Amino acid sequence: MAPQLGREMKDGRPDPDLILDRIKEEEMRAARGKLKIFFGASAGVGKTYAMLSAARQQAEQGTDVVIGVVETHGRKETEALLTGLERLPLQAVAYRDRVLPEFDIDGALARKPALLLVDELAHSNVPGSRHAKRWQDVEELQSSGIDVYSTVNVQHLETLNDVVGGITGIRVWETVPDHVFDAADEVVLVDLTPDELLQRLKEGKVYLPQQAERAIQNFFRKGNLIALRELALRRTADRVDSEMIQYRRDRSVTRAWHTSESLLACIGPGDGSDRIIRSAARIATKLDVPWHVIYVETPKLRHLSDQRRLQILKSLKLAQEMGAETASLPGSDAMATIIDYARDHNLSKLLVGRDRAQAWRPWKRSFADRVGKLAPDLDIIQVARVDTPADRRQEESTGESLLDRLHAPWQSFAMSSVFCALVTLIAMPLHTVFDRANIAMLFLMAVVLSAVRYGLGPAVAAAFLNVAAFDFFFVPPRFSFAVGDVQYLMTFAVMLAVGLVTAKLTADLKFQARVASRREQRVRALYEMSRDLSGALMPEQIAEISQRFAATGFGARAAIMLADERDRLHEAIPVPGGVPAVDVGISQWAFDHSAEAGWGTDTLAGSPLLYVPLKAPMRTRGVLVLEPKHSRRLLAPEQRRLLDTFARLVAISLERVHYVDVARATTVQMESERLRNSLLSAISHDLRTPLAALVGLADSMSMTQPPPTGEQCDIAASMRDEALRMNSLVNNLLDMARLQAGAVKLNRQWQPLEEVVGSAIKAMRSTMAGHRLGVNLPDGLPLLEFDAVLVERVLCNLLENAVTYTPAGSLIEIGAAPGARDQVDIWVEDDGPGLPAGKEELIFSKFERGQKESAASGVGLGLAICRAIVTAHGGTIRAENRRGGGARFVFSLPRGQPPSLAGAEEDSPQ
Amino acid sequence: MSDSLPVVLVIEDEPNIRRFVRMSLEAEGCQVYETDSMQRGLIAAGTRRPDMVVLDLGLPDGDGVDFIRDLRTWSDVPIIVLSARTTETHKVGALDAGADDYLTKPFGAAELLARVRAQLRRRSSAGGNGSTVFEFGKIRVDLGKRRVERAGEHLHLTPIEYRLLAFLVTHPDSVLTHRQLLKAVWGPSHAEDSHYIRVYMGLLRKKIEDDPSQPRHIITEAGVGYRFVAA
Incomplete structure (x- = not known):
């Protein structure tokens, strides 16, 4: 029983990694701008109107709202809402021989409002813009912390596009990927009943493009509108459902997982994968169990087109984002591989998609049945399939790839x-x-x-x-x-x-x-590269190794750009045969966003080069730039994965090299600090020893035989005093040198202020003989953490300063009181002539004295030392004139958290 | 011992300082032996049987702290350490090792002689009277009766305050480091809780000093510890 109990206790504890991940996620979400989508069944339901109304409300509450782009289509009510809101000017983009107005993303980023309105999320930008699609613009806006309101029609959602096309007979080409819609922070459904919409249409309140008038008339049939409305409602309901899942996932982190109940979802090459993944996520969340998603790549599936295989990778990524553990396993027998995986990971529930009924092989049993026969101990859940036209199209394309093979x-x-x-x-x-x-x-x-x-x-x-x-x-x-x-x-x-x-x-x-040998080649190339990288000691070597690997692995030329401490990228490290012309702007973008850019990506796809951020464990180190020669060698999924690994390895090596440098710099710094310290202490010894001898010898003059005359005694006393003054000068200079070199280590201890005030007064007693002294330390001052020797020095310097600049008989007062902001103020004030006006700050500079040509001794280092010491304690020091006349020097020390005295009386030995 | 001249051993490598120290001590009526290195100092300490050692911490042939430890294994002769300023940790090390007092260079003859006199006085009294009653200022401490009086009236002290005061009065004129005090009063397990000692010193001062901000008996040696002065 006991170990069982112990284990449960352990399992009951929240996994710190999970919590950390969640916190990171929340931080990222907090830093990212939020996207709110106004979602409607069709044009004319009033999305833009709803968006503007919501924005106005925000503006009234004081939010900084700016309109990026809004299509009012000339509707009066909508245009009325625009008044009073700031509008970003559109930029004119030249395309062929026309100039088209386009949303100005750089203007928006420069203006950086709290909330930006960007209508029509599905809009395709004019070719030549930074991103091909407006939703990509919006993603960039979000990642730089701008909240965005936008609008989408149901027919523009990628996966519903076909369905809507099937219903209405109109296909749209401007689409928004579902993940954008799903990732939006809020979705507001703008709903209107079909009758009302038709009414509005009759009244001419719905914008219709000129062309294809008849087709549009067809579109706005009541049957269509009902179907579209249903689709929109359903899609919104789905989203609400996933929000619920997310919410429960967030809350369930602290609960223990029952591993034996865990879920394994198997996806195939078909389009139903995302559906299976979503179902698995829902079930796993309801059961509160971890879940895995695997894809078994049988030899047959290797012949799939690259596009299809990328789609599978995307599905796996989606699963990962939803919280699953994912794997893509090679295996000749899908069923055996799945069952082995389930047993290895102690997963008892299997989630599979239902097979398509195969009319020409009615005897063939379903996949689920066959797995069930092989592994009777596993629960099997079949997910319903929905045939969408997309699926059928995919089937055809799989067939095509078979024909390809004959080629x-x-x-x-x-x-x-x-x-x-x-x-x-x-x-x-x-x-x-x-x-x-x-x-x-x-x-x-x-x-x-x-x-x-x-x-x-x-x-x-x-x-x-x-x-x-x-x-x-x-x-x-x-x-x-x-x-x-x-x-x-x-x-x-x-x-x-x-x-x-x-x-x-x-x-x-x-x-x-062939596949195996290619895989082996890749592995060997990676192995060789990582072996070479592990020996590299300079970024130049790493750049050269990556160049070599890029040439053999991808048939590409490569360059590496490193970021400095302020996250600015520098010129590429020069390598023979490297990429000649690197666009610093794009690489900086890739670096700042930690996302790939350029050729073959979503961002600035027109560039001939591919920019891959080098993400290392601590931070992004720079950007890898590739100039692909054979596009195919970079687009295949294996190659993408290889590229990821490649970039990761290079990044880690760069980080390692960086820390080698840091370690070396630290050693050098420690060495020079040691040298400086020993130099300072040698100087201080060599200067003080003769001074000590001088002082002592002047003193012992009076002991010589025959006894010296009175005049001789006076001279000896003066010698002694001058030697002591010299000593204090040397002390000041050395202290300043030490403090400035950072060679002083504070010996901070918790202690009452009275003590150091007392020892400072004692040390200065002879100096202050001609002055009156007042001490004003209230009871109940907290303990403070400071270096007693140094703070005594501050007080001594301030007292000496007061003595120097006030006539004999003046009153000097030391006081302390709790000050502002968790500090304690300590002051030394006098009733002398006070400070020269306007010089209150200047006197803390080195070699600065209150009165220029005065007989007062000292080179003006005393106050500079005070400031250095107080600053080292995290405090502040300032000088001011007292209201009643006289100067006042105040320094503040932080209070901190004094240690408790509990135990001081009890724990004592009796 | 009290009849003959007190013997003082001066270990200092700088001849001029050595000369001045010797002159001062001889003027005070001491018999002075000089050495300029640790090795010779140890030999002299063994052969001359000094009543006091004045030791420079910055000797060329070794660490003064090692000398003190070595000497303390067979002798409890008072040791006054000479050292440069800004080396508080060095001083604390020497005091923890067993030195009794220190002087910061440069120092005058008057300072030196005051310390020397105090140590010699302590040494001569330590052997003798064995009295358990100490009087200073308005305060009278009777260790036998565990009673403290201020101007004739009973002064209430907490047990810790009493132990602290008792330790101070039995170790007059010497610099006591925080660590030594903590070990003596709170026990070895509290040797690092130096804020205890500072707080209780403050409380004790309020009870026995006339002006706690300018104490006459419990003197703070900043960064090092405390010195109890009866006079």
């Missing part, structure tokens, strides 16, 4: 034909010796060889050719396609079938071998 250069087909011819030639003379069945075997071998050598397409061609050749040359009647014996038809059929199957198997095997 091969014509030389390969020619060569496989030559194989056929050769086999035929060889078989000709053997025909008399061997049985026909064996001849057929020779032909099969030709198919296998074609498959091994040239791939599937030529092998299939060879299979057909061989059957034809066998028939023509060997089956009686020879040299004719006619077949004498019906049983040969059987032979042909089997030969063809065996040929095709062997071709397929062999080609698959070859393909897998």
Whole structure:
């Protein structure tokens, strides 16, 4: 029982990493601007109007609201709402021979309002703008901390685009990805019943573009409007549901997970993946269990188009963002791989998408059934499938990729034909010796060889050719396609079938071998690079290694730009054969946003170079710039992953090199500090020793025999005093040097102020002999944490200063009282002539004295030392004239948290 | 010992300072032996049997603190340390090791002689009377009866205050470091709680000093510790 209990206690504790992640997420969210979307079923429901009304409310509450871009379509009520709100001017973008007005993102970023209105989130920007789509502009606005209001119609949502097209017969090309919609902080549904909308249409209150008038009339049929409204309502409901999930996820972090109840969602190449992931997220949240999402990449699935595979990676990323653990596993048998994974990770529930019913194979059991048979101990949940036109389209594209596989250069087909011819030639003379069945075997071998050598397409061609050749040359009647014996038809059929199957198997095997060897190449390249990187000691070496790796791994040229302490990027590190012209602006953008930019990305895709931020554990270190030569070698999913790893490795190496530098600099600094300290103490020893001797010898003059005269005694006393003055000068100079060099380590202790005041008075008693002294320390002052020796020095200097600048008999008072802002003020004041007006601050400078040509001694270091000491304590010092006349020097020390005295009386030994 | 001249050993590498110290001490009536290094100092301490050692902390052939530790293993002769300013930790180290007092360079003959007299007086009284009654200013401390009086009236002290005062009066004229006081009054486990000692010193001063802000008996040696002066 006991260990069980202990474990539960442990599990019951919140996972610190999770909490940290959550805090980070919240921080990021807090720093990011919020997006509020006004969502409607169709044009004319009043989204812009609702957005403007909400914005006006915000403006009335004092928010800094600016209109970035708003389409009023000439509606009067809407335009009326614009008055009084600041509008950003649109920028004119030249496109072909026209000049188009476009939202000015740089203007918006420069203006940086609290809230910006950007209408029509789905809008496509004029080519040549920074981002292709307006929603990308909005993302950038958000990431620089600007809140945004925007509007979207249901037909502009990417996944619903097809559905709406199917209903209304109108397809729109401007779409917003669903993740943007899902990531919005708030969505407000602007709803209007179809009847009302039609009414408004009749009244001419709905903006209709000129073109395609009839199509639009079709669009605004009541049936369509009802369907659209339903879609919009449903989509909003879905979102509310995910908000609920998020809310519960946030709250459930502190609760223990029951691992045995955990969920495993399996996604395939189909489009239903996101749906499965969302269902899994919902179920996992309701059950309060962790969940995993895996994708098994069987050899067959490797033939998918890159686009499809990127889609799968995206789905996995989505799952990760929703809180799942994700993995993409290679395996020849999807079911076995899934079951192994579930057992390894102790996951008891399996979530799979329902198979499409296959009319031509009614006997084939569903995937879920088959898994269930293999692993009877697992719970299996099937997620309903929704056929969208997109799915069907995807199916077609998968088919296309199969056709692709048959594709091969014509030389390969020619060569496989030559194989056929050769086999035929060889078989000709053997025909008399061997049985026909064996001849057929020779032909099969030709198919296998074609498959091994040239791939599937030529092998299939060879299979057909061989059957034809066998028939023509060997089956009686020879040299004719006619077949004498019906049983040969059987032979042909089997030969063809065996040929095709062997071709397929062999080609698959070859393909897998190729994939494996490529993978091995990548791994070896990575291994070699990381080995080289681990030996690199300078950024230049790292740049050179990355250049080499980029050339072999991606066929690209590379450059590295490093950021300095203030996050500014510098020129690329020069490497022979590196990228020649790097755009510093784009790389700075990529660095600042920690996101890829340039070629093949969402941002500034027109650039010929790809900019990848180098994210290291501590911070982003710089930007990797690639100049891709073969686009394919960078776009494939494996290559993207390789690029990620590459960038990560380079970033880590840069960070390591950086810390090597930091460590070296620290060592040098410590060394020079040690040198300075020993120099200072040597000087102080060498200067003080003769002074000490001088003072002592002057004193001992009076002890000489015969006894000195009175005049001689006076001279000796003066010598002594001058030597002491010299000593205090040396002390001041050395102290100043120490304080300025930062060589003084504060020996801070908690102590009452009275003590240091007392010791300062004692030290200065002889100096102050001609002055009157008052002490005003109230009871109940808190303990303060300070270096007693140094603060005594501050007080001594202030007292000495007061003595120097006031006539004999003046009153000098030391006082203290709790001051403002958790500080305690300590002052030294006198009733002398006071400070020269306007010099209150200047006197704290080095070598500054109140009266220029006075007989007062000292070089004016005393107050500068006071300031240095007080500042080192985190306090402040200032001088002022007293109201009643006289100078007053006040310094404040922070209160801090005094240690308790509890235990001082009790714990004592009796 | 009290009949003959007190013997003082001066260990100092700077001849002029040594000369001045010797002259001052001889004028005071002491017999002075000089050495200029730690090694010779140790030998002299063994052979000359001094009544007091004046030791410069900055000797060329070693750390004065080691000398003190070494000497303390077989002798309780008073040690006055000479040191430069701004080396408080060095002084504290020497005092913790067993030195009794210190002087900061440069110092005059008067200061030196005052310290020397105090140490010699303490040494001569330590052997003798064994009295448990101490009087200074208006205060009378009777350790035997555990009673403290101020101007003839009973003065209430907490147990800690009493222990602190008792320790101070039995160690007059010497500089006591924070650590020494903490160990003596609170025990070794509190050797780092130096704010205890400062607070209780403040409380004690309020009870026994006429003007706590300008104390006459419990003198603060900034950054080092305290000195109790009876006179």
